[in-house]
Amino acid sequence: MVLEAPVVLAPMAGITNSAFRTLCRESGAGLFVSEMVTARALIERHPETLRLITPGKGESPRSVQLYAVDPIVTGLAVKMLMEENLADHIDLNFGCPVPKVTRRGGGSALPYKQRLFSNIVSSAVAAAKPFGVPVTVKMRIGIDSDHQTYLTAAKAAADAGVAWVALHARFASQMYEGKADWSAIARLVEFMKPTGVPVLGNGDIWSGADGVAMMQETGCAGVVVGRGCLGRPWLFADLVAAFVGSQAKSAPSLFEVREVIRRHGELLIEFFESEGRAMRDLRKHMAWYLKGFSVPRELRAKFGMVASMGELEWILNQLEDQPYPSEVADAPRGRTSHGRPVSLPDGWLNDPFEIPAITIDDSVSGG
Numbered sequence: 021m022v023l024e025a026p027v028v029l030a031p032m033a034g035i036t037n038s039a040f041r042t043l044c045r046e047s048g049a050g051l052f053v054s055e056m057v058t059a060r061a062l063i064e065r066h067p068e069t070l071r072l073i074t075p076g077k078g079e080s081p082r083s084v085q086l087y088a089v090d091p092i093v094t095g096l097a098v099k100m101l102m103e104e105n106l107a108d109h110i111d112l113n114f115g116c117p118v119p120k121v122t123r124r125g126g127g128s129a130l131p132y133k134q135r136l137f138s139n140i141v142s143s144a145v146a147a148a149k150p151f152g153v154p155v156t157v158k159m160r161i162g163i164d165s166d167h168q169t170y171l172t173a174a175k176a177a178a179d180a181g182v183a184w185v186a187l188h189a190r191f192a193s194q195m196y197e198g199k200a201d202w203s204a205i206a207r208l209v210e211f212m213k214p215t216g217v218p219v220l221g222n223g224d225i226w227s228g229a230d231g232v233a234m235m236q237e238t239g240c241a242g243v244v245v246g247r248g249c250l251g252r253p254w255l256f257a258d259l260v261a262a263f264v265g266s267q268a269k270s271a272p273s274l275f276e277v278r279e280v281i282r283r284h285g286e287l288l289i290e291f292f293e294s295e296g297r298a299m300r301d302l303r304k305h306m307a308w309y310l311k312g313f314s315v316p317r318e319l320r321a322k323f324g325m326v327a328s329m330g331e332l333e334w335i336l337n338q339l340e341d342q343p344y345p346s347e348v349a350d351a352p353r354g355r356t357s358h359g360r361p362v363s364l365p366d367g368w369l370n371d372p373f374e375i376p377a378i379t380i381d382d383s384v385s386g387g
Contacts, residue, residue, distance in 0.1 A: 026050060026220075026235070026241060026242030026243065026263065027048065027050045027051075027231065027242060027243055027245060027256055027259045027260065027263075028050060028051040028052075028053065028186070028220060028242060028243070028244045028245065029041060029044045029051065029052040029053060029244075029245060029249065029256070030053065030158075030222060030244045030245060030246035031053040031054060031055055031056050031085040031111070031113070031158075032055065032246055032247075033055055033056055034055070034301075034304070035055070035250070035304075036052070036053065036054060036055050037054075037055060037072065037288075037291055037301070038054075038074060038075060038076035038079065038287070038291050039076070039284060039287035039288045039290070039291045040253070040284070040287075041054070041076055041079065042076040042077070042079070042287055043253040043280065043283065043284060043287070044249060044253045044256050045076070045079065046253075047253045047254050047255070047256040047257045048256040048257045048259065048260040050242075051081065051083055051109070052079070052083060053083045053084075053085050053109075053111050054072055054073050054083060054084050054085055055072050055085070056085045056086070056087050056113050056116065057069045057072050057073060057084065057085065057086060057087070058086070058087050058088065059086050059087065059088035059090070059093045059094050059096070059097035059098075060088070060090075060093050060097075062086070062097045062100060062101070063093065063096045063097050063100055071291075073101075073106060073107070074291075076287070076291075080108065081108035081109050082106070082107050082108045082109070083107065083108065083109040083110075083111060084101060084106070084107040084109070084110055084111070085110075085111040085112070085113050085158075086098070086110060086111070086112055086113065086144070087113045087116065087121065087126055087127065088112070088126070088140060089124065089125050089126045089130065089136075089140075090140075091136070091139040091140045091142070091143040092143070094112075094140050094143045094144050094147075095143035095144065095146065095147045096147075098110055098143070098144045098147035098148050098155075099147045102147060102148060102150070102151040102153060107153065108153060109153065109154055109155075109156070110144060110148055110153060110154070110155045110156070111155075111156045111157070111158055111186075112140065112141060112144055112155065112156070112157050112158070113126075113127060113158060114127060114128060114130050114131050114137070114157060114158065114159040114160075114173065115127060115128050115158045115159050115160045115186075115188050116128060117160065117192040117193075117194075117195050117362065119362075119363035122192060122362050122363050122364060123363035123364060123365060124365065125364070125365050125368060125376060127192075128159065128160045128162075128163065128192035128362070129163060129192065129362065129364055129365075129368065131159055131162070131169040131170070131172075131173035132162070132163055132167055132169050132368065132369065132372055133368075133372060133373075133374065133375065133376065134172060134173075134176065134372050134373055135373055135374075135375050136375050136376065137173055137176060138176040138179070138180060139375070141155070141157060141176065141177050141180040141182060142180040142181075145180050145181040145182065149181070154182075154183035154184075155181070155182050155183065156182055156183050156184050156185070156186065157173075157174075157177045157182050157184075157185050157186070158185075158186040158187075158188065158222070158244070159173055159174070159185070159186070159187060159188070160187070160188050160189075160190055160191060160192050161187070161188075161189060161190065161191050161201065161204050162191055162192070163191065163192050163193065163362050163364070163369075164191050164192065164193040164361075164362065165191060165193075167369065168191075170187055170204065170208060171207070171208065171211050174187075174208055174211070174212055174217075174219075175211075175212075175215065177217070178212060178215035178216075178217040179215075182217060183217075183218075184217060184218040184219065184220055184241065185208070185212065185217060185218075185219055185220070186219070186220040186221075186222055186244050187204065187205050187208050187219060187220070187221060187222060188200070188222040188223050188244075189201045189202055189204045189205050189221065189222065189223040190223060191359075192362045193359050193360065193361060193362050194359045195358065195359055195360065196247070196354070197358050197359040198359070199224060200222075200223025200224040201223075202221065202223070202224075202234060202237055202238050203238075205219065205221040205223075205234070205238040205240050206237065206238040206239060206240075209238055209239040209240055210239070218240075218241035218242070219238075219240050219241060220240055220241060220242045220243065220244050221234045221235070221238055221240040221242075221243055221244065222243070222244035222245075222246065224248075224352070225243050225244075225245045225246075225248045225259075226248045226255075226350045226351065226352060226353075227248075227255070227258060227262075227269075227349070227350040228255075228258035228259045228260075228261060228262030228263075228269065229262060229350075230248075230350075231243045231245075231259045231262055231263065232262045232263065235263075243259070245259070246354070247352070247353055247354030248352075248353070248354075250305070250308040250353050250354045251305060251307070251308025251309040251310075251311055251353065252270075252308070252309075252349075253280070254270040254272060254280075255270075257270055258270050269349075270344075271343070271344040271346060271349070272344055273341055273342065273343055273344060274313050274339055274340070274341050274342045274344075275339070275341040277309055277310075277313075277344075278336050278339055280309070281302075281305075281306075281309050281332075281336060282332070282333070282336060284302060284305065285298060285299065285302050285329055285332050286329070288301050288302055289329065295328055295329055296327065296328075298329075299326050299327050299328060299329070299331075299332065300327075302326065302332070303323070303324055303325070303326060306320070306323040306324060306326075307320075307324075308353055308354070310323070311345070311348055311351075311353060312344075312345030312347065312348035312349070313342060313345055314342060315339065319335060319338055319339070322335050323335055
């Protein structure tokens with residue numbers, strides 16, 4: 021798969037629906053991955069799961085991220101996506117660190133089970149190959165510092181035939197705490213050179229300069245951006261500019277941000293086909309959009325409770341224009357969950373080559 025820009029919007033649960041993907045696409049993201057959906061929910065055709073993989077107008081390529089713990093279910097889900105022409109790219113989630121996922125042996129817990137991991141990836145690649153659709157893998161360094169899996173898992177993924185491997189340079193035990201270890205991305209890039217499989221880096225991309233720095237320091241082929249674009253989809257424009265050597269940086273005034281919020285609301289109404297659901301979804305974005313701006317407390321409170329497009333318009337019209345708060349523009353944002361021991365199934369760490377009985381309910385939704 022060749023991207024127009026080496027910049028990928030990371031799948032984020034509750035965030036990267038087609039509305040938000042459209043905003044990021046319009047700013048320059050080369051690939052924009054759907055929220056994670058479970059393979060089992062997909063083959064059972066859960067209405068909300070089918071909504072989550074619905075592309076926005078003109079969205080191409082259509083990228084779907086799957087979570088699965090069963091190779092057979094994985095293959096069936098990919099086969100369905102292929103036969104019904106619902107995706108142009110499949111990404112497999114082996115990076116999610118949230119307990120409701122890892123305690124079922126999924127997400128960032130799964131690469132520890134080497135045979136199971138290899139079987140799941142191989143099943144997805146085999147189902148997608150006849151249709152010429154690439155499969156990629158996103159993972160973390162490992163469960164914790166005592167259980168690092170990224171090198172072994174990346175080699176297995178390459179052997180299975182993936183198009184690339186993306187590494188979030190944190191352990192699952194770190195959640196989103198501390199700084200990403202870009203040196204792990206550099207080690208993976210070097211390790212994967214004999215395979216010819218590219219490596220994408222993820223973790224602490226807060227500015228266009230950060231994206232350039234990651235690629236220069238690690239040799240990675242592209243960057244995956246998650247929390248950095250929350251409340252500022254224009255970060256992708258900055259990244260695209262930085263990669264061609266431009267010093268241009270977006271600095272939208274509050275009135276310009278106001279127009280992005282308005283458009284986000286309209287896109288959400290199209291996505292949910294419900295004004296109420298759209299406004300409830302938009303609420304979580306308000307603090308990110310308004311970060312650093314001087315906005316009266318009572319207006320911030322109203323944004324956090326907005327219930328209709330008319331009400332949103334009224335609140336937006338109360339804002340007073342002001343310059344972009346550049347002092348916080350490149351600051352970290354989004355989830356900052358503190359590290360903690362990873363929740364795992366009983367006996368999960370006993371044998372990395374054991375294939376556990378597939379009795380795990382993979383209909384869980386996650387982040």
